[in-house]
Amino acid sequence: MTRLTRPDLDALPAYIPGRNPADLARELGLPDAVKLASNEVPYGPLPGVTEAIVAAAAGVDRYPDPGVVQLREALAQRYEIDPDRIVTGCGSASLCELLARSTTLPGDQIMYAWRSFEMYPILTITTGATAVPIPNTPEHEHDLDAMADAVTDRTRLIFVCNPNNPTGTAIRHAALERFLDRVPESVLVVIDEAYREFVTDPEVPDALKSFIDRPNVAVVRTFSKAWGLAGLRVGWLVAPPEVVTAVRKVITPFSTNSVGQAAALAALNATDEMRRRVALVLAERDRVLKAVRELVPGVPDSQANFIWLPLGDQAIDFARACESRAVIVRAFAGHGVRVTIGTPEENDAFLAVAADALS
Ligand SMILES: Cc1ncc(COP(=O)(O)O)c(C=O)c1O
Numbered sequence: 001m002t003r004l005t006r007p008d009l010d011a012l013p014a015y016i017p018g019r020n021p022a023d024l025a026r027e028l029g030l031p032d033a034v035k036l037a038s039n040e041v042p043y044g045p046l047p048g049v050t051e052a053i054v055a056a057a058a059g060v061d062r063y064p065d066p067g068v069v070q071l072r073e074a075l076a077q078r079y080e081i082d083p084d085r086i087v088t089g090c091g092s093a094s095l096c097e098l099l100a101r102s103t104t105l106p107g108d109q110i111m112y113a114w115r116s117f118e119m120y121p122i123l124t125i126t127t128g129a130t131a132v133p134i135p136n137t138p139e140h141e142h143d144l145d146a147m148a149d150a151v152t153d154r155t156r157l158i159f160v161c162n163p164n165n166p167t168g169t170a171i172r173h174a175a176l177e178r179f180l181d182r183v184p185e186s187v188l189v190v191i192d193e194a195y196r197e198f199v200t201d202p203e204v205p206d207a208l209k210s211f212i213d214r215p216n217v218a219v220v221r222t223f224s225k226a227w228g229l230a231g232l233r234v235g236w237l238v239a240p241p242e243v244v245t246a247v248r249k250v251i252t253p254f255s256t257n258s259v260g261q262a263a264a265l266a267a268l269n270a271t272d273e274m275r276r277r278v279a280l281v282l283a284e285r286d287r288v289l290k291a292v293r294e295l296v297p298g299v300p301d302s303q304a305n306f307i308w309l310p311l312g313d314q315a316i317d318f319a320r321a322c323e324s325r326a327v328i329v330r331a332f333a334g335h336g337v338r339v340t341i342g343t344p345e346e347n348d349a350f351l352a353v354a355a356d357a358l359s
Pocket of ligand 1: 038039090091092093094117161164165192194221222223224230233234235
């Protein structure tokens with residue numbers, strides 16, 4: 001039989017987005033369900049964002065600014081980076097993919113810790129590269145020594161997810177510096193800081209401050225999490241000039257839409273409120289961690305807006321038990337369950353189910 005699609009995709013697990021709470025609520029016959037599965041911040045768009053979106057709506061008959069000049073300038077000023085080294089895109093997930101497409105040829109290797117962000121294996125395969133997943137340590141952290149040891153002359157790209165999704169663990173400055181010193185300059189290291197705004201450990205480095213001037217380091221950030229714009233898909237990267245040039249060649253034109261550009265600019269103007277909301281999440285992170293540690297052994301500290309329950313083979317059953325009580329969490333079969341920190345009421349709903357299902 002002839003086929004229309006690539007055979008190597010057959011073995012590829014599809015990306016599983018968090019379940020839609022409205023669907024679950026309908027299924028259960030309830031007015032609503034709680035979604036703690038996609039690491040969003042639960043407090044709505046930041047002040048000024050909705051107004052910026054409405055204003056931008058009047059111009060959607062035109063293509064957006066392809067250079068994303070205003071937003072890149074605002075980011076450059078805030079983070080003290082050359083705007084020419086910034087590229088924005090349709091979510092940071094797409095930028096990770098573009099970095100892979102810009103650096104690897106079929107047969108080259110892309111390395112990442114595992115478990116980590118589930119897009120890394122998917123984008124590796126679709127790029128035609130070979131995946132080199134390096135198991136996390138028993139403490140659910142990147143095994144940076146094993147990763148450095150596994151670099152070969154085919155390695156072109158390494159993803160370092162800091163803090164790590166889904167385990168919430170974070171790499172400290174000295175360890176990351178030692179790792180970067182060991183990686184040859186011919187390998188691009190992408191430090192994915194999607195959750196940077198939730199980091200409270202002062203020893204976890206801000207890669208934009210600490211490592212961005214290295215010749216083989218790129219940093220990826222997003223407006224989807226702390227900045228409350230997940231629905232508009234705005235991410236950005238900072239990379240060495242040569243990598244920026246390559247990414248600009250492979251990116252789909254106009255992929256940062258005009259409404260997203262306006263909303264991201266407005267969000268940047270609401271930084272104090274972003275920080276206030278992050279502080280609410282962090283207080284809840286402490287509370288939820290303390291409570292789940294009474295129920296599940298070995299829950300690691302989190303530097304992100306979610307926590308990791310290392311439930312192993314119980315993961316799927318636990319997630320089902322949560323869904324049956326209208327709480328959506330994210331299970332990773334055989335590994336564990338990731339639970340986003342929500343509002344205090346949402347977290348209480350989760351803790352009540354967890355206490356029943358696990359004690
Ligand atoms: C580590 C990490 N990187 C990148 C992303 C992608 O975010 P977005 O494409 O919404 O910017 C996510 C989203 O969950 C993530 O967890």
